[in-house]
Amino acid sequence: MNKLQYKVGEHPNLPAPKTQGGIFKAIRNNLFSTWYDSIVTIILIYLLLSYLPMALDWLFFSADFFVDKRSQCTSGGACWGVITARFPQYLYGFYPPELYWRPNLASLLLLVALAPILYSKILYRKYFLMFSITYPLIAFWLLWGGFGLVPVESEKMGGLLLTLTLGVMGIALSLPIGILLALGRRSKMPAIRLFSTMFIELIRGVPMITLLFMATVLLPLFLPSDVIIDQLIRVIFIIVIFASAYMAEVIRGGLQSIRKGQYEASDVMGLSYWQSMSLIILPQALKISIPGIVNSFISLFKDTTLVIIVGMFDLLGVGRAALSNREWIGLANEVYMFIAIVFFVFCYLMSRYSLHLERRLSRSYK
Amino acid sequence: MSVKKAKAKKSKEVVIDIKELHKWYDSFHALKNVNLQVTKGEKIVVCGPSGSGKSTLIRCVNALEQFQQGSISVGGVEIKDDIKSINAVRAQAGMCFQHFNLFPHLTVLENCTLAPIWVKKMPKKQAEEIAMKLLERVKIPNEANKFPGQLSGGQQQRVAIARSLCMNPDIMLFDEPTSALDPEMISEVLDVMVDLAEQGMTMICVTHEMGFARRVADRVIFMDHGEILEQNDPETFFKNPKNDRAKEFLSQILGH
Ligand SMILES: Nc1ncnc2c1ncn2[C@@H]1O[C@H](COP(=O)(O)OP(=O)(O)O)[C@@H](O)[C@H]1O
Ligand SMILES: [Mg+2]
Numbered sequence: 302m303n304k305l306q307y308k309v310g311e312h313p314n315l316p317a318p319k320t321q322g323g324i325f326k327a328i329r330n331n332l333f334s335t336w337y338d339s340i341v342t343i344i345l346i347y348l349l350l351s352y353l354p355m356a357l358d359w360l361f362f363s364a365d366f367f368v369d370k371r372s373q374c375t376s377g378g379a380c381w382g383v384i385t386a387r388f389p390q391y392l393y394g395f396y397p398p399e400l401y402w403r404p405n406l407a408s409l410l411l412l413v414a415l416a417p418i419l420y421s422k423i424l425y426r427k428y429f430l431m432f433s434i435t436y437p438l439i440a441f442w443l444l445w446g447g448f449g450l451v452p453v454e455s456e457k458m459g460g461l462l463l464t465l466t467l468g469v470m471g472i473a474l475s476l477p478i479g480i481l482l483a484l485g486r487r488s489k490m491p492a493i494r495l496f497s498t499m500f501i502e503l504i505r506g507v508p509m510i511t512l513l514f515m516a517t518v519l520l521p522l523f524l525p526s527d528v529i530i531d532q533l534i535r536v537i538f539i540i541v542i543f544a545s546a547y548m549a550e551v552i553r554g555g556l557q558s559i560r561k562g563q564y565e566a567s568d569v570m571g572l573s574y575w576q577s578m579s580l581i582i583l584p585q586a587l588k589i590s591i592p593g594i595v596n597s598f599i600s601l602f603k604d605t606t607l608v609i610i611v612g613m614f615d616l617l618g619v620g621r622a623a624l625s626n627r628e629w630i631g632l633a634n635e636v637y638m639f640i641a642i643v644f645f646v647f648c649y650l651m652s653r654y655s656l657h658l659e660r661r662l663s664r665s666y667k
Numbered sequence: 668m669s670v671k672k673a674k675a676k677k678s679k680e681v682v683i684d685i686k687e688l689h690k691w692y693d694s695f696h697a698l699k700n701v702n703l704q705v706t707k708g709e710k711i712v713v714c715g716p717s718g719s720g721k722s723t724l725i726r727c728v729n730a731l732e733q734f735q736q737g738s739i740s741v742g743g744v745e746i747k748d749d750i751k752s753i754n755a756v757r758a759q760a761g762m763c764f765q766h767f768n769l770f771p772h773l774t775v776l777e778n779c780t781l782a783p784i785w786v787k788k789m790p791k792k793q794a795e796e797i798a799m800k801l802l803e804r805v806k807i808p809n810e811a812n813k814f815p816g817q818l819s820g821g822q823q824q825r826v827a828i829a830r831s832l833c834m835n836p837d838i839m840l841f842d843e844p845t846s847a848l849d850p851e852m853i854s855e856v857l858d859v860m861v862d863l864a865e866q867g868m869t870m871i872c873v874t875h876e877m878g879f880a881r882r883v884a885d886r887v888i889f890m891d892h893g894e895i896l897e898q899n900d901p902e903t904f905f906k907n908p909k910n911d912r913a914k915e916f917l918s919q920i921l922g923h
Contacts, residue, residue, distance in 0.1 A: 569757060570781070572786060576786075581770055
């Protein structure tokens with residue numbers, strides 16, 4: 302080895318040595334670095350090789366995709382007819398088929414509304430954001446009708462449409478309400494603090510199923526008989542207050558980790574309470590709370606399946622209805638597999654997005 | 668001592684008037700009958716052992732702490748319990764903290780323009796121009812678009828000073844601005860403070876930098892156990908302290 306010698310005090314900055322590698326080295330380091338790693342790897346490869354072909358075969362190769370009843374499923378694999386034959390129901394529930402364009406348009410607009418929230422580098426972001434804020438109203442109008450559109454009763458809504466309506470409304474409303482509750486619980490005003498604390502503790506202390514029953518069965522008893530609140534509105538209301546109580550505690554955790562100096566610096570500069578919260582404290586607290594917030598979003602989204610117990614047909618409800626049909630009886634594997642995959646896709650997207658957001662924010666500051 | 672000559676010409680208008688101030692933290696008596704008048708352009712250095720109430724005192728001056736007895740007026744506005752008087756006082760007094768308290772999620776420039784834009788409703792462009800001038804004055808215009816976490820401690824404290832100056836305060840309060848800094852960064856911050864003093868800013872500095880006190884202070888105030896035990900011009904105070912606790916304190920910080 303002919304190492305260059307430098308005089309003491311004159312050592313230049315050298316480039317870091319390159320990590321050698323390539324795929325083989327990576328495999329060796331990750332999968333076969335010790336003898337027990339190797340054993341685990343080999344067992345896993347064996348299991349994969351023996352079961353993956355079976356699974357693929359059942360799922361795809363010997364599956365029947367388009368059939369009208371179970372008796373036509375003859376190839377021995379999955380009988381996807383239970384999904385495909387009534388696919389529109391999984392998507393829209395009993396929404397009138399001639400009006401499918403309305404939920405379709407609403408979903409398209411949802412993407413437009415999400416774009417400026419999810420990505421910060423969009424042109425004219427300010428105007429897009431104004432659209433995002435009004436989106437819930439537009440979606441309500443498109444889905445329920447009225448004001449020039451044919452009204453659709455909320456009992457007609459079901460399937461993925463209902464699941465997404467509950468999920469999106471729940472997420473969009475529980476975050477701001479959760480923020481207000483978290484701030485309220487830390488407020489200097491005793492009345493506000495007491496209200497927020499009691500609200501959070503009461504809602505958290507009761508199972509959501511109980512709240513749903515109360516909203517659908519008990520609430521109408523207390524209201525005057527001429528006041529009828531739509532069942533869907535009541536259910537959304539329950540989902541929102543339930544999720545906000547959890548959200549509030551997640552955000553309060555974030556608020557608590559902001560050092561006192563940040564409050565003092567914004568006080569000293571003369572910022573008002575709301576200015577200092579919205580410009581200084583919340584941006585930092587929410588960033589810290591991202592994993593918890595997304596966690597709450599994901600569990601809210603999955604909790605929407607509880608609405609089947611008050612007689613609504615969300616994605617899971619439609620699936621169970623299909624299963625109880627004589628022509629499709631006994632196809633639970635296919636139905637639950639399909640529903641699980643749909644939920645997984647949405648939840649996984651949320652989780653990936655939160656990672657992306659965390660990376661983006663941590664790049665900008667420590 | 669150009670600073671002192673300049674000051675001598677100025678009128679003796681009192682801008683901070685603290686009278687018979689008492690402050691308790693629960694049952695702990697943190698400030699005991701503190702009286703202090705600061706005239707326009709005057710530079711006060713406050714020193715004393717840790718826990719003697721120095722921070723508490725200057726935090727009372729811009730209403731970061733509430734007090735129970737006595738009165739404080741700043742620029743003729745008496746601090747009361749209402750938001751209005753508190754805001755009027757804070758508009759006149761900027762403050763720098765030991766731990767800088769910059770906003771980590773905003774760039775240096777945004778840190779500086781935030782309050783002018785939101786509190787003074789200044790147009791963004793004007794706020795940025797002013798901020799850039801002040802960042803030049805504290806000698807870090809090139810870091811304007813970095814985040815505080817990317818700067819050294821000394822640079823962060825200078826940003827904090829610039830941020831306060833952006834609100835165009837009449838008075839600056841400093842609470843141990845150099846005691847969280849690595850030794851080699853202390854002088855860059857002190858230089859900025861000396862420069863500020865020479866421009867005629869009214870200042871109250873809690874600091875143990877005796878070189879700084881000698882150079883700019885008109886008066887040094889020694890506190891212990893919540894009381895002002897001695898106040899004098901720096902020469903006399905350092906050469907010839909009268910109070911025993913002040914002697915002991917000085918021997919401790921100058922001794923090693
Ligand atoms: N928020 C507080 N609550 C209770 N005691 C406090 C609080 N802040 C300061 N103190 C007490 O008041 C005394 C003076 O504190 P401080 O003004 O910070 O001293 P210094 O800045 O001179 O070191 C100390 O004994 C400290 O323990
Ligand atoms: Mg202190």
